[in-house]
Amino acid sequence: MKLPRRLEPRLMQRLIKRSLPTSLFGRSLLIIILPVALMQIAVTWIFFDAHWQTVTSRLSDGLAGEVAWAVESYQDDPTPATLTRIADRAEESLNLSIALQPGRDLPQGRRTNAFAVVDRSLERALAQRLDAPFWFDTTRYPAYVDIRVKVDEGVIRILAPRDRAFATQGHIFVLWMAMATVLLTAIAILFIRNQTRTIERLAAAADAFGRGIDAPAFKPSGAREVRQAAQAFLAMKSRIQRHIDQRTALLASVSHDLRTPLTRLKLELALAEPGPRTGEMKRDLAEMEHMIDEYLAFARGEGGEVVETVTLKTLIEEVSEGAIRAGAVVSVAADPELQARVRPNALKRALSNLVMNAAAHGEKVEVSASRRPSGGIEISVDDDGPGIPQEQYEDAFKAFNRLDAARNQNAKGVGLGLAIARDVARSHGGDIILDRSRLGGLRAVVRLPG
Incomplete structure (x- = not known):
């Protein structure tokens, strides 16, 4: 299915936004590292294109001319004496090793150099200078280039130093550029991390x-x-x-x-x-x-209370005693080892409002506490009362709001119970949500950070 043209830019923008880092540290690092990396790539590319390839091409042309001189000199007088004279002169003046391999043919295969430009430059230079078939290998020997030329008597083999064929210092330049990039990246990470750490503390x-x-x-x-x-x-x-x-x-x-x-x-x-x-x-x-x-x-709002580590099951059982004395059937299900750092009196008041509210509108109340798979703690209060319509869930949390049409049995209430409970939950960094209970009434779920 092909997308309309006007949707393609929007889709591209969304993909770019999703691929970008969301943290300040990641974005700051990207702002600094990306220009540095682009600059290093551009400099490296310019170096290879304008300098390294030019030098390599000239060296290859020079070596190809020397090889052509040696082959043509031998073909003018194909005798052992001529070959010896040429080999001695080439080794003394040009640092080339020349030998005749009688009756041999050129190899068929050739290993490819990691820097393909080296092979292309040397092959082009040899093809321009030589009329006879040739073969070469730039990977067999670490310090030499193996060049072989077909003659009537067999194959002339020439071993030339690698630095006579191409510029051998290019990898050092690339290494220095890579080391500079790593060093600059490390410095950028150090400084950016120091700045973002202060924002995280704030x-x-x-x-x-x-x-x-x-x-x-x-x-x-x-x-x-x-x-x-x-x-x-x-x-x-x-x-x-x-x-x-x-x-x-x-x-x-x-x-x-x-x-x-x-x-x-x-x-x-x-x-x-x-x-x-x-x-x-x-x-x-x-x-x-x-x-x-x-x-x-x-x-x-219980704002001045000190935060303490409490066992939730014990706290819930203390809260449930009031509802039990009021005649409600309350059951508690919680791990005895489950603990949380809260303001005990504030949380106790919030849970008491929820439990007493459930006891006032139903005969059976279930209170449970567990750790959420995604992190944090969840305390649920279920009752079998008439419940609240879903569209009125948020209205139930408004201060002084009493939903008389659904739950009007609590004559003493002033419409602050759920408002106080949510205020306490949010002051702990959590919240309270309402839902339909499996008992048929209302479920109030208190979510706290772990």
Whole structure:
């Protein structure tokens, strides 16, 4: 199937984007290494094309002329004395070894040189200078080139030094270019890695702060721009922490001021004459106290708690006791060895909201904890209640939102249970998702990083 012309550039762009590295380290390295590599390739190509091949061609032409002189001189007077005179002169003046192999023929095959340009240059030069059939081999001997020419008496064999046939220093140039490329690459990797490491530290510190974990060892370092970003992060962190401290102090004061009149009212009702109106007022006060607790918990967010390593099964069993006392049938399935680094009270409050919510809307509750194959920990809370329509899953997490049409049995709720639970999960770097339970009701899945 042939793609339309307008889709081909888009497909090519997508393929290029997918093939490019995604990390800053990889992209920076590509920006530095790619021009260097292209420059080295261009320089090497220019060297071979403009210098090495030219020198090799001239050397091959010179050697071919000397071979042609020796063969033609022998053919003018094909006697042993002439051959001896030519061989002595060639060895003394030209550093060539010449010998006659009577009655022999030229070899049929020839091994190919790794540098094909060497064979092509020498073959072209010999073909231009010689009329007789010839054969040569540039690979048989490390320091010599074997050239053989057919004459009437047999074959004249000529051994010439390799540097008489082609430039032998080309590989040294290539080696130096390769070593320079490796050295430059190593230096680039070292410097780029030092720069990206500071960015990784900044990202780790920001992520830890977002999950409520302090990173006191973090200090601005690296390039000027990275240090500016780190200093801006530390200033932002200080302002946010100051705001949290002020809000916590304000909430503590509000909590104290609200609980004082509530306590007086509860005391007056306890001393009042029992009656229907007294009981209703007590229930109103209990509901008001529960609402204040939820409002304060939602605003406070358990942000100042220290992160600890806890055993999840023990924590879940402690949370489930409240639902069991409320009359629900709760079963817990978790590996006794499964642990996680969390803020215990915050996670306990989030799970308590989920479990109590499940117990309020169903008779059977199942809580399980396991490690995900892709990494991280998953805690599931299932109930057999009426459930929630799928299109209302996200609405259930909105603060003060009560889905009365589906789950309106909890008269004391103010619509903050799921909002608090998701806030706690996200402050740990995870999240909460809702789904249909295999028990027929709602499933709430808490996902935490491992």
